[in-house]
Amino acid sequence: MEIAAFAFIAVIVLFIVFKRIIEPAYMLIFNKPLYVHFYLFPKKLDESQKAVVRRDFKFYRDLSPVRKGYFEHRVHYFINNYTFLGRGDLEVTDEMKLKIAATGVMLTFGMRSYLPAVFEGIIIYPDVFESRNGDMHKGEFNPAVKAIVFSWKDFQEGLEFDNDNINLGLHEFSHALQLDSLAKRRPGSSAIIYSDMFHEIMAYIDKPENRQKLMETNYFRSYAYTNSFEFIAVILEYFFETPQEFKQKHPDLYDMVKKMINFREG
Known part of the structure; x- marks a missing residue:
């Protein structure tokens, strides 16, 4: 005893x-966590589930076998951590859950604490939907009701066209991750590193010479300059969809984003 x-x-x-x-x-x-992945009893996806993730996510295909296992474990827990609800007679299938979960896991794969606490449900409409303010939306993050909402048509298009820098899933999950990190809702090092790098990025783009370069390259779509939240969400779409072009056009900003989400290749 x-x-x-x-x-x-x-x-x-x-x-x-x-x-x-x-x-x-x-x-x-x-400027990174001491460790990210450690699972005593890792969960696995079955072969049909792996086939879906392998087909639609280059990110997963490029991982080493060991890190593929980490990814699958996180997808399993993502699906079981959140509630998925269909609207407009839409039936939420297992494949839908897999694709949504894999998108969220891809964004937070470099973070030990990878499940944002600022939402509890994921609501899916067949197409564009009317928001509470009366506007028609393709997607939104609503912290008041702790939900992320997607048009399935537009979510799918974000996966099918994976080099056009438009990915609805990444965009809305980025909003949730930002609020979760800046509010320090998640425990551990991930939120601290994200918050620190977010402020570095904001300081970087506030400098006139850096802002001018961003405008001159005309790389990011104009919606990025709406506010700081949209800027981060948009550049994260670009980070995953056209990383080499991002790195070539804006290497300093690319490195800051990489550190912010503790991203590593392979």
């Missing part, structure tokens, strides 16, 4: 040291 109690206390002490000393020091030096 005494040995067990001692072991329990030792584990608690080590955990506190890790959280308060070791990882903060590591983050200060390297």
Whole structure:
């Protein structure tokens, strides 16, 4: 009994040291979490589910076998963590859930805490829908009702045309991730790193010479300049859809986005 109690206390002490000393020091030096993936009992997708993810997500296809397993585990938990609701007689299928979950997981794959707490449900309409303010929308993140809403037609198009820099799923999930991170809703290092890099990006684009370069290249669509939330959501679409062009045209901004979501290739 005494040995067990001692072991329990030792584990608690080590955990506190890790959280308060070791990882903060590591983050200060390297600006990234000490670790991202660790799963005692990893979940797997079945072969039919893997086929869907493999077909529609180049991101998944490019991962190493080990990291494919991490991705599948997270997709499984994403589907089970949120409620999926169809509207307008739309039946939500397992394939829909897989595609939505894989999109959300792709965005947060570099983060240890990867399930935003600012939404609980995902609502899917067949096509464009009327929002509460009376406007017709393709998608929206509504923090008041803790929901993300998609037009399935437009969500699908975002996956089918994966190099046009328009991805509705990434866009709306980016809004949720931003609010979740800036409000420090998620525990751990991910929200801190995201928040720090967000402020660095805002400082970067506030400089007249950097803003002028952004305008001159005419790379990002004009909607990006609506406000800071739309800017981040839009550039994350570009980051995943045309990364090489992004890196070539705006290397400094690309590196900041990469650090913000702790992205690594392969």
